[in-house]
């Protein structure tokens with residue numbers, strides 16, 4: 256009787272788990288299909304070559320459907336924020352797990368996690384009233400709402416993710432590796448940089464990918480704090496407008512099923528593909544490194 | 550009469566409030582193999598690790614007493630711990646190759662200690678030959694070290710220690726994770742290498758202690774109960790505890 260019951264539960268759970276898995280895959284597929292379907296409608300009207308190579312995003316004007324300035328904007332803040340957040344995040348994580356006294360750890364860690372709880376609109380606000388004007392006065396600019404401002408803010412937003420996941424990765428490195436290295440006469444720094452961090456690399460890559468995903472997908476902060484200029488930017492001190500901000504701003508006002516409407520799906524598809532490639536690359540490198548571990 | 554290479558005098562060690570080593574006096578002679586035996590938890594690993602200062606890593610460890618390598622005080626702040634660990638190598642219980650290639654495992658410490666670049670490949674080859682591993686790995690030096698069998702990994706760990714030409718090699722149950730054939734190879738290796746190095750080896754295997762050691766120290770609850778020539782410990786132990794232990798009455 257009870258055996259039969261257990262077998263039934265077993266079968267039931269199998270179905271439930273399969274179903275949840277399928278739902279996730281179905282959702283992902285559905286979203287991708289919707290994006291693709293609407294993008295097709297766009298590319299029927301606008302030549303893909305113009306879309307990628309043009310220099311203007313200005314849907315109200317003729318031929319103003321180039322993703323290029325938006326793509327450059329997105330790349331600028333993504334790269335800028337990662338240049339700041341990757342070294343800072345990984346070194347903080349290393350310090351927390353390898354060197355920090357227990358007491359410092361016990362308040363620094365919750366503090367970092369709190370950083371992740373700040374709403375993005377608040378960070379954007381901080382960018383407008385504090386960081387942006389700071390940049391402007393430091394660099395002698397008219398206006399500090401630019402790619403640098405966005406990079407700094409996104410770095411702050413990506414840091415908690417990068418630190419938390421990197422720290423787990425570093426903590427997860429077997430103590431025997433450290434002992435092997437120290438036992439051969441390496442000091443703590445040599446051990447950290449030549450053994451512990453390389454051994455944690457798969458996890459560090461995962462941390463960076465998630466941080467990068469955060470930066471690529473973040474909308475409100477960049478919308479508020481980067482100047483909202485869809486002209487092609489030439490550097491970090493120019494105002495920009497990312498793909499995400501463009502969609503957020505324009506989707507609400509665009510007439511249904513116009514070229515402009517479909518264009519927003521097209522740029523969303525590009526963002527989706529970029530994120531996908533970033534994740535796949537991360538996974539590829541992570542798995543290549545794993546073969547060195549038993 | 551004997552040339553003393555490594556010694557501890559009035560050594561006491563605590564982890565927090567718990568005293569793990571009690572007033573230990575012991576001297577290890579040059580080019581000999583000394584085994585440390587005793588029931589689990591009696592402090593063998595702790596004693597071994599105090600010689601290459603591995604306890605520096607645990608903030609709760611407190612050490613009193615004098616530990617000497619020849620004439621050098623190992624805990625004298627004037628002596629660098631990295632140099633000490635180069636002179637006193639250690640092989641651990643579980644083979645612990647670094648997550649790098651075989652070659653990089655060998656080259657790692659040589660680069661740290663800044664040996665001339667041109668000499669490194671030759672040094673690696675001779676250390677691997679001395680460790681009976683060269684023939685097995687010479688064609689796959691750039692394979693990840695974890696792809697080797699457990700016994701090969703442990704010989705790699707020995708080779709990686711030997712390549713630095715240390716004076717003392719500490720081994721903490723180096724065969725406990727290995728099969729009998731690998732164990733035999735490693736014992737053979739120890740007996741060959743002792744011509745050049747001084748060995749202190751923790752083992753749980755009484756036959757192994759008899760096969761490889763010149764002297765044996767029996768430890769119990771943090772003290773060295775008896776320290777004698779191997780034959781004496783196994784044939785005529787003075788203490789009843791030693792007698793019971795080597796006859797396998799407790800473990």
Ligand SMILES: Nc1ncnc2c1ncn2[C@@H]1O[C@H](COP(=O)(O)OP(=O)(O)O)[C@@H](O)[C@H]1O
Nearest residue numbers: 564569588589590591592593594595596607609
């Ligand atoms: N880092 C440590 N912190 C606290 N206690 C420890 C630590 N290392 C070992 N001990 C304790 O010290 C005692 C001796 O351990 P150990 O030297 O490993 O014994 P053995 O190697 O003889 O089995 C044990 O009771 C163990 O629990």
Ligand SMILES: [Mg+2]
Nearest residue numbers: 593594595721
């Ligand atoms: Mg032990």
